[in-house]
Amino acid sequence: MGESLWIIDASARELLLFAGAGLLLGGLDDLLVDLVFIVHRLRRGHEPRLSVATLPPPRGSGRIAVFVAAWDEVAVIGRMLSTSLDRYEHDDYRIYVGAYPNDRGTIDAVAAVAERDTRIRLVIGPRDGPTTKADCLNGLWHALRRDDAREALQTKAIVLHDAEDVVHAQELRVFDSLIDRYDVVQLPVLPLVDRGARLVSGHYADEFAEAA
Structure with missing residues (x-):
């Protein structure tokens, strides 16, 4: 019985270590994007955002x-x-x-x-x-x-x-x-929720929010 518990405990620790490593790598990926954004903002300073009225x-x-x-x-x-x-x-x-x-x-x-x-x-x-x-x-x-x-x-x-x-x-x-x-220009997409099909359109709206 004791040996079985030891095997289960060791397996759980290995799985937690594997999951933790995966979360760490995924977090570093997100952190890199945040760091690039921060550096870009610092370099731009307080430069006003472009609008349709101020586009060159x-x-x-x-x-x-x-x-x-x-x-x-x-x-x-x-x-x-x-x-x-x-x-x-x-x-x-x-x-x-x-x-x-x-x-x-x-x-x-x-x-x-x-x-x-x-x-x-x-x-x-x-x-x-x-x-x-x-x-x-x-x-x-x-x-x-x-x-x-x-x-x-x-x-x-x-x-x-x-x-x-x-x-x-x-x-x-x-x-x-x-x-x-720029070689590529991407504009933000605003999801429109269909009030008559909130379950389906709400699901897509959530996916847009998560991917934004």
């Missing part, structure tokens, strides 16, 4: 491409595109939507908006869906390259959106200004 003008003009990968998004894609066209405040942009040949509903919804506005570019991939999001985005990239070659221009930046996103009117202006100084 872009150094060069260029088209902004918005990529939207869409599989079985007939319920939302039409409204998302129409809302984006109404909201965006930018002189030169095009929205590329990737669809699949076996998703007729999404194709028809995108085509209906594209007929009204040439800034919507429907790209139907060669394979039936669903594939991966990366595969769909690759198709949009190749379509963009073909368009740039045909129109003798170079797109300045690519913005990624999902079919359920509600875009901000000024976001393309932010990207247009900051992409001159």
